[in-house]
Amino acid sequence: EAGVTQFPSHSVIEKGQTVTLRCDPISGHDNLYWYRRVMGKEIKFLLHFVKESKQDESGMPNNRFLAERTGGTYSTLKVQPAELEDSGVYFCASSQDLVPVSNTEAFFGQGTRLTVV
Amino acid sequence: EDKVVQSPLSLVVHEGDTVTLNCSYEVTNFRSLLWYKQEKKAPTFLFMLTSSGIEKKSGRLSSILDKKELFSILNITATQTGDSAVYLCAVVNQAGTALIFGKGTTLSVSS
Known part of the structure; x- marks a missing residue:
């Protein structure tokens, strides 16, 4: 079974440009989440x-x-126009049910590393 | 404000050592606490803990939750180089719709 896939894996754009990140969840998962990790933060x-x-x-x-x-x-997930502080790793996750309700887990994708220069 | 604090931030050990990773939390209306392992890219699920005092085990990894003192520990015994990763602790937010993560503990196991 394919996991959560994200595209692209890495994107470098200039400040002011537009970037679109894509996430394909696990088939049949109704719940889809976006998360972001900025360097040095959670x-x-x-x-x-x-x-x-x-x-x-x-x-x-x-x-x-x-x-x-x-x-x-x-x-x-589209960022328009991108700013320097938008740099980070954008994760997508999916789950069949809400995590705490059914004791199920959320499956994460590999993330898209966005660098705005 | 809901938050998760992990310690230490990083740890370097030798193969065979036993390590304990700490996670303390503050959250309104606690639901569950989760541990993830992030090796290269995607965080992968390890444990979900909802009840105090019940240890969850998977091979050399185990975890326990203390809801009175608001913390959890993740133990790894007889560490191997393959255990090198970032270990993430998260709690479910008040609404039950998302995870609140700590900064993670970076574990490096040397041979």
């Missing part, structure tokens, strides 16, 4: 989809970030 929650609906986007840093999950399958 992994922080960005938002949570249940199917195509945004369930919780309280972690999104500002309106330069837009996440979508059309059709409830893969998700994209």
Whole structure:
């Protein structure tokens, strides 16, 4: 069974440009999460989809970030325009059910390393 | 504010040593605590703990939770070079929808 896949694995862009990250969750997983790790800091929650609906986007840093999950399958996270402080590793995770409810785990992708120069 | 603090931040040991990694937390309405191992890229799940005092074991790894003192430990016995990784501790947030992570402990096992 394929795991959570993210594309690209690494992206280097200039300040002011736009970048779109993609996440393909495990097939059949309704819950999809985006997290981000900025260098030297802990992994922080960005938002949570249940199917195509945004369930919780309280972690999104500002309106330069837009996440979508059309059709409830893969998700994209667009940063426009990118700023230097957006550099970090963006992780996607998926789970069949909500983690604490069913005692299930969230499976993580390998992450996309974004470098804004 | 909910938070997770892990210690130490990094650790270097020799093969065969036993290590204990610490995780303390503050969270409103505790639900569960999870441990992940991150070797190169994707964090992989190790344990989920919900009840105090019940040890979870998987091979040389074990973990226990103390809900009164608000901490968990992850033990690794007879360490091997393959145990070298970042070990992440996380708790489920108040809403039950996301994980709050600590900064992780970087473990390096030398042969």
